[in-house]
Amino acid sequence: MRTVIPLAVLFDVSPKDIEIGHDVTLNATLMRTDTNTTLTGYQPMVRFYDVSSSSAVTYYDVQDNNTDGKVYRTLTYSNDGCAHAYKAEVIPYDIGGGNLTQSIVSSPVQLTASKTTRFILNASREYSSTMHTVYGWLKSGESGVNNTVVKLKINETEYSVMTNGSGYFSKTLDLKPVDGAPSVYEVMATFEDNVTLAVNCTAWSKTPDGLDYAACTTVQYGYKPATKSLSLTVTYESTTVIDPDSPEQLQQETGEWLSIWHEFTLSYPWYRLHIVVRLGDASIDVGYNPILPFSVSISWAGMEWLAETVSEITSEIWQDVTLDFIGVFASYIIAKGLSIWNLVGGLIVEAIKGGIQYGLFLPEFFRASSDSLKMLATGIANLIMGLVALATDVGFAFVKALQGFIWSPTFSCIMMTVSELAPMARPLEVMHTAVDYVESVAVDFPIAVLAFLRYLGCV
Amino acid sequence: MMATELSPQEERHLLNLSVIPAALVTYAFLAIFIYLERNQPSFSSVHYLIYFGMPFSTAITTTIFLSFEILYSRKAKQPLKCGARRFLGRMSLVFLAVTMLAAILAVIYFVFRTWFDENILLLVTTAFWFGVWASLMFRFKEAFNRLSAGKW
Numbered sequence: 001m002r003t004v005i006p007l008a009v010l011f012d013v014s015p016k017d018i019e020i021g022h023d024v025t026l027n028a029t030l031m032r033t034d035t036n037t038t039l040t041g042y043q044p045m046v047r048f049y050d051v052s053s054s055s056a057v058t059y060y061d062v063q064d065n066n067t068d069g070k071v072y073r074t075l076t077y078s079n080d081g082c083a084h085a086y087k088a089e090v091i092p093y094d095i096g097g098g099n100l101t102q103s104i105v106s107s108p109v110q111l112t113a114s115k116t117t118r119f120i121l122n123a124s125r126e127y128s129s130t131m132h133t134v135y136g137w138l139k140s141g142e143s144g145v146n147n148t149v150v151k152l153k154i155n156e157t158e159y160s161v162m163t164n165g166s167g168y169f170s171k172t173l174d175l176k177p178v179d180g181a182p183s184v185y186e187v188m189a190t191f192e193d194n195v196t197l198a199v200n201c202t203a204w205s206k207t208p209d210g211l212d213y214a215a216c217t218t219v220q221y222g223y224k225p226a227t228k229s230l231s232l233t234v235t236y237e238s239t240t241v242i243d244p245d246s247p248e249q250l251q252q253e254t255g256e257w258l259s260i261w262h263e264f265t266l267s268y269p270w271y272r273l274h275i276v277v278r279l280g281d282a283s284i285d286v287g288y289n290p291i292l293p294f295s296v297s298i299s300w301a302g303m304e305w306l307a308e309t310v311s312e313i314t315s316e317i318w319q320d321v322t323l324d325f326i327g328v329f330a331s332y333i334i335a336k337g338l339s340i341w342n343l344v345g346g347l348i349v350e351a352i353k354g355g356i357q358y359g360l361f362l363p364e365f366f367r368a369s370s371d372s373l374k375m376l377a378t379g380i381a382n383l384i385m386g387l388v389a390l391a392t393d394v395g396f397a398f399v400k401a402l403q404g405f406i407w408s409p410t411f412s413c414i415m416m417t418v419s420e421l422a423p424m425a426r427p428l429e430v431m432h433t434a435v436d437y438v439e440s441v442a443v444d445f446p447i448a449v450l451a452f453l454r455y456l457g458c459v
Numbered sequence: 460m461m462a463t464e465l466s467p468q469e470e471r472h473l474l475n476l477s478v479i480p481a482a483l484v485t486y487a488f489l490a491i492f493i494y495l496e497r498n499q500p501s502f503s504s505v506h507y508l509i510y511f512g513m514p515f516s517t518a519i520t521t522t523i524f525l526s527f528e529i530l531y532s533r534k535a536k537q538p539l540k541c542g543a544r545r546f547l548g549r550m551s552l553v554f555l556a557v558t559m560l561a562a563i564l565a566v567i568y569f570v571f572r573t574w575f576d577e578n579i580l581l582l583v584t585t586a587f588w589f590g591v592w593a594s595l596m597f598r599f600k601e602a603f604n605r606l607s608a609g610k611w
Contacts, residue, residue: 180574236576323582343474344549344607345596348520348556349589355516356585359508360578366496433471434523437478442485442519450489459493 006033009046010107011088011215018113020220021079021141028088030069039069045091046071053083053201053220061091077113083201083220085111108214114221115140119189119228125239130177132232132239134187135170138163140223148195148223153188165261166276177234187230196222263287269295316377317384324385324444327353346435354443361447370457379451386444389436465535473534477526484522488515504577505568513557520553545609552606560588 010029018024028046030039043064050058064071077084086109121136134152138145144167152159152171161169177183198221205215231242263272272287272295289295327350361378368375453459465473492511496502502510528542535541564584571580596603605611 177576180576237578343471344524344552345603347474347523348516348553349592351516351520351553352556352560352588353585354519355512356508356581357512358515359504359512359581362492362496362507362511363502363504365493366502434474434478437475438481438519438523441478441482446485446489450493 005039005042007031007039007044007090008033009088009090011086011109012107013086013109013111013216016109016111018077018111018218020077020113020115022077023074024077024086026073026075026086026088028071030064030071030090041067042069042093043067044069044071044093047089047091048073048075049087049089049203050075051085051087051201051203051216052078052080053199056082079115083113083199083218085201085203085216085218087203087205087215089205109216111216111218112221113218114224117145117191117193117223117226119191119226121187121189121228121230123187123230123232123239123241125234130174130234130236131172132175132185132234133170133172134189134230135168136189136228137167138169138189138191138226139167144168145191145223148191148193151190153186153190155185166259175232175234175239177236180236182233182235185232185234187232188227189229190225190227191223192225193221193223198222268292272297313373313377313380316374317381320378320381321385323357324381327357327439343433343435346433347438350435350438350443354438357443357447361451365450365454368454370454372455375451375455379448379455382444382448382451386440386448389440389444465531469534470531473530474523474527476530477523480526481519481522484518485515488518504581505564508564508581509561513561516560517553517557521550524549524553542609544611545607548606548609548611552603556592559592560584563588563591 008031010027010031012027012029014025014027026048028048030044030046031037032039045061045063048060048062050060052058060073060075062071062073071088075086117138117140119136119138121134123132123134125132134154138148138150144163144165146163146165146167148163149160150163150169152161152169154173154175159171159173161171163169175183175185198219201218201220202214203216204212207213233240233242259276261274261276263274264270265272269289269292272289274285274287276285285297287295287297364374364378450459488511496510524546528539528546531537531542532539564581567584567587568577568580571583575583
């Protein structure tokens with residue numbers, strides 16, 4: 001007499017909430033329905049089916065080598081646009097004088113599948129104004145989610161922006177401190193996929209008496225929602241971004257460094273070949289028509305830091321130099337207006353100007369981090385002014401040498417101002433008065449030295 | 460011993476020399492201040508002006524004028540007290556200037572601090588103080604020169 005061991009299959013898939021393109025593990029635990037225990041001591045064969053919504057069926061036979069009644073198989077949930085459902089069935093197996101057979105239905109499984117998305121979010125500020133750019137990428141895996149709507153909620157106002165081919169988006173806004181006090185702006189980027197339709201797929205099995213039943217049903221959505229927040233603390237001088245993604249993370253997440261896309265337009269030049277070079281979080285997009293002239297278009301993104309750096313250094317120098325010139329001329333006018341020989345009035349003005357300069361410098365000095373560009377700029381500006389006060393020619397030479405390193409319209413303005421205004425102070429400067437010495441020895445040089453030491457992290 | 464008057468050029472040279480002790484005072488002042496205050500990053504510009512800037516302005520001018528009197532008395536072979544009136548006159552000008560700055564700062568700072576950034580207030584104070592100070596100096600030019608020359 002042949003022995004039949006009736007079996008049930010406890011089928012499970014983990015995770016239930018599948019990420020498209022990631023691995024899923026199919027588990028089948030074989031139960032003896034006669035003793036209601038796990039089947040042990042045999043090496044049954046289980047067939048795992050991968051049923052696609054395009055009706056393609058793939059199967060994998062796995063034998064239980066451990067004879068513990070548990071069979072596993074790891075598969076990748078394919079990113080082919082189709083939904084996938086799974087099922088497991090026992091292949092009838094002859095154990096010699098009998099066989100193992102599936103007598104009842106396997107436990108049904110409900111799955112969902114979707115692509116996870118995540119935000120990389122940061123914000124930058126133009127140094128000379130309160131214009132802020134909130135920018136970032138919407139990513140799914142390593143690629144960007146392109147041409148989709150991202151909602152940016154800044155405090156209570158909502159803006160919609162589109163992502164480009166690499167998932168990049170940005171929004172520029174004027175965010176001012178309210179009533180002059182440091183103001184907090186909460187930025188929240190949210191994404192919900194309202195475009196992609198859900199796809200269903202069911203793996204059908206048959207009961208022992210021949211009826212169809214759904215062994216596994218998968219509902220595949222498009223992209224999962226994502227959200228990310230930032231907090232900006234805005235003052236007139238600076239903006240602190242709380243919880244941004246670090247530059248290293250941005251660089252790591254940005255993916256391929258070179259890409260090409262094609263632009264077709266109704267107007268001249270009708271076609272442009274775009275080459276996008278990406279370095280870290282910065283990308284430069286150069287578009288041109290290979291044949292037609294005057295067709296070049298250049299745009300860049302994520303380079304706010306570079307513009308910021310140059311503009312920060314130069315506008316700081318500009319600000320410090322201007323203030324210093326005003327002070328120098330004030331003490332000069334006082335001294336000259338009263339009596340060129342009586343420098344007491346000029347000296348008092350110079351000392352108080354020095355005190356105010358320290359009042360403005362010291363809070364920056366204590367607050368600045370070690371590689372603060374503001375400190376570098378302050379150091380350079382005070383070195384220039386200290387040199388101009390002591391020896392105008394040396395000051396000029398220094399400014400000219402600097403021009404070789406830093407170029408910007410602002411810096412040219414500084415150069416012009418120094419060269420135009422400095423000779424006017426010469427009658428006083430040639431005499432080398434106590435006013436000049438106080439200016440350079442007691443104010444400008446100490447501030448320059450402290451600022452450089454702070455920039456280098458020594459103090 | 461016959462006291463001698465010094466020429467304006469000689470006086471100017473002595474005033475220039477007086478910058479050396481003033482610079483030393485500044486460096487010492489700065490070093491002590493940074494040592495003591497480096498854990499006070501929450502202070503604002505106005506605090507630093509009050510705690511450092513105003514003492515700095517007073518200390519540097521006091522050192523210059525005092526050093527000048529010492530150098531002058533040695534050069535002119537006079538007792539130090541001969542320059543006392545000149546020193547007091549100059550110091551009263553310094554205190555007048557610093558007090559004026561403090562008064563203007565107090566008015567501008569307490570009235571406008573709700574609406575404006577502190578650095579802007581400081582710059583406005585400076586400009587306003589300078590305007591008032593310069594106009595006073597030009598308006599009372601004779602009195603100023605007499606005070607700073609010790610002839611009062």
